[in-house]
Amino acid sequence: MYVAVKGGEKAIANAHALLAEKRRGDLSVPEVETAQIREQLSLAVDRVMSEGSLYDRDTAALAIKQARGDLVEAVFLVRAYRTTLPRFGSADPLDTENMRVRRRVSATYKDVPGGQMLGPTFDYTHRLLDPALAGSGNAPRRPGEEAGEAGETPVEAVGLCPKVLSFLEKEGLLPEESDKGEAPGDLTRQPLQLPADRDIRLQSLARGDEGMLLALAYSTQRGFGSTHPFAGEIRMGEVEVAFTPEELGFPVIVGEITVTECETVNKFTGGGGVPAAFTRGYGLTFGEGERKAMSMALVDRSLRSEELGEAVKGPAQDQEFVLYHSDNVEASGFVQHLKLPHYVDFQAELELVRSLRRAHAANAARDSISRRASP
Amino acid sequence: MRLQQPTTHEPAGKNRQRWMRAFALGEEAALEKGLAAFPDCPPYTFLRKPEAGMVMLEGRAGNSGRRFNFGEMLVTRCAVRMATADGEVSGHAYVAGNRPRHAEAAAVLDALMQQPEYAERLDKDLVAPLLAARELACRETAAETSATRVDFFTMARGEDT
Incomplete structure (x- = not known):
């Protein structure tokens, strides 16, 4: 039990002033602008939007600056801000098949209609620190400008990329996802109840802590509830958001957002008169969040253990364990309240x-x- | 909050969706510049002043399955009422982010586009260029992406090649 304390107002005010001073750092170094954070620390911005559960690059950039780069603290600021805003309604479900793809890879097929595009990835970099970046005035080379490269591979248009998993669906090797038209539950309006349906689980994972989901996903690969997945498709790019305001009665495009999506193909079910088929996991995040989208897909699949008739043995298969511990604002609050008097x-x-x-x-x-x- | 719908409201059509999309996706500065080129823009009043809020985004498991609440998006909305020769017209806007000026400009432009005496010129001078600029930007991004197109080869093992 926590009993409230009083006093310390002056010390608290001074501590906050000191915090502001430390946030600014050495005055001889120019102050960082939120636009710089938005543009140059864009993956930090993506993570804060994702876990803060509010898509707005400027808000996330401001939160990162205010939190001195502490991303979990920035997520907390964004969550607090969203509670001050009215909700105008729900947008139409995003259509990720019609994404303007900026990255798309498949680990299951090398030749997929629409092709594979690496996009702006850290994959295949050597992870050697680049001293040139320590200076400023680095103008990056534009993609495709390499000498001798032009003309070698004719630039093929990036067209519609059909879902890789649809090829497996057509063969009956993977069950299609079905939509019974139910309105999704909302964790921000109703408290979490167990067992939670997939809509609630996906919402919880989408706003969950990347570190937690990564560790859980890893644990399933190491044997705490095997998922044995293939990355059927990972895609990142822009989708337009359509919303139907009640005063208009028809959908209008409000803007577009960047999302990363991962669909996994997992070990199969079948037997007892049912033909064998693969199973699937789904991950979707704001911005460029590939590590999180992949982790989410693994954990989503692993939380389906019960419905797929598997024994629940590992922490990542345990709904209560995953859903109650993956929110970093709640977790941070409860752990950190211990330091209060x-x-x-x-x-x-x-x-x-x-x-x-x-x-x-x-x-x-x-x-x-x-x-x-x-x- | 429900808004009183002015009586001379244009029926919603593909065309209105087209220009509303152009105004929402267009740059705020381009919209304001477009409006500034209309010194004869009729006066308007707010049905709803620019207001920031959220729209809940939805995803679907596997993009075709069960819907789920994905997270919210910051948006600004605005609605204006404008007197016309034979009544009045209302303009609406929903734009991404906390952008009151963008929302206001888009709402005013929506009202203008519903009036035939302005629509043609605005379409030619603003809507079409906005959509063309966007199309061009998309093509440039696609070209950059395409330069990273990859062909993976499966290495054959042993003697059989």
């Missing part, structure tokens, strides 16, 4: 431990007297 609580425990020790000493003294008396 707990003087009254502690006094109570101190008194308890002292009285237990007194009882123990009294018992020990009585035992030793009776031992001496007994022979």
Whole structure:
């Protein structure tokens, strides 16, 4: 139990002033602008939007600056901001098949209609620090400008990229996802109830902590509830958002957002008169969030254990474990509240431990007297 | 909050969706420049002042399955009422981000586009160029992406090639 304390107003005000000073750092170094964070630390922005559960690059950039680059703190700021805003309604479901793809890879087929595009990836980089970036004025080479490259591979238009998993669906090797038209539940309006349906699980994972989901996904690969997945398709790019305002009654395009999507092909079900078929997991994140989208897909699949008739053995298959512990705002709040003054609580425990020790000493003294008396 | 719908409201059509999309996706500066070229823009009043809020985005499992709440998006909306020769017309806008000026400009432009005396000129001078600029930007991005198109080869093992 936490008993409130009073006082310390002056110290708190000074601590906040000190925080602002430390945020600014050395005054001889130019102050970072939120536009610079938005443009040059864009993957930090993506993560804060994703876990903050609010798509707006400027808001996330401001939160990162205010939080001195502490991304979990920035997520908290964004979550707090979103509670001050009215909700105008729900957009039409995003259509990721019609994404303007900027990256698309498949680990299951090398030749897929629409092709594979690496896009702006860290994959295949050597992870060697680049001292040139320590200076400024780095103008990057434009893609396709390499000498001798032009004309070698004619630039093929990036057209519609059909879903890779649809090829497996057509062969009946992968069950199609079905939509019964149910309105999705909303964790931000109703408390989490277990067992949670897939809509709630996906919402929870979409706003969940990347580190937590990554660790859980990894655990399933190492044997705590095997998922044995293939990355059927990973795609990243822009989708337009259509929303139907009630005063208009027809859908209008509000803007477009960047998303990353991952669909996994997992080990199969079947037997008992049912033909074998693969199973699937789904991950979707704001911005360029490939690590998170992949982790989400693995954890989504692993949380389907029960519906697919598998034994629930690993933490990543346990709904309560995953859904109650993947929100970093809740987790951070509960862990960090421990540092607030707990003087009254502690006094109570101190008194308890002292009285237990007194009882123990009294018992020990009585035992030793009776031992001496007994022979 | 429900808005009173002015009576001379144009029926929604593909055309209105087209220009509303152009205004939402266009740059705020381009919209304001487009409006500035209309010194004869009739006066308007707010049905709804620019207001920031959120729209809940939805995804679908596997893009075709069960819908789920994906996360929210910051948007600004605005609605204006403009008197016309034979009544009045209302202009609406929903744009991404906290952008009151963008939303206001888009709402005013939506109202103008519903009036035949402005629509043709605005379409030619603003809507079409906005959509063309966007198309061009998309093509440039696609070309950059295409330069990263990859062909993976499966290496044959042993003697059989």
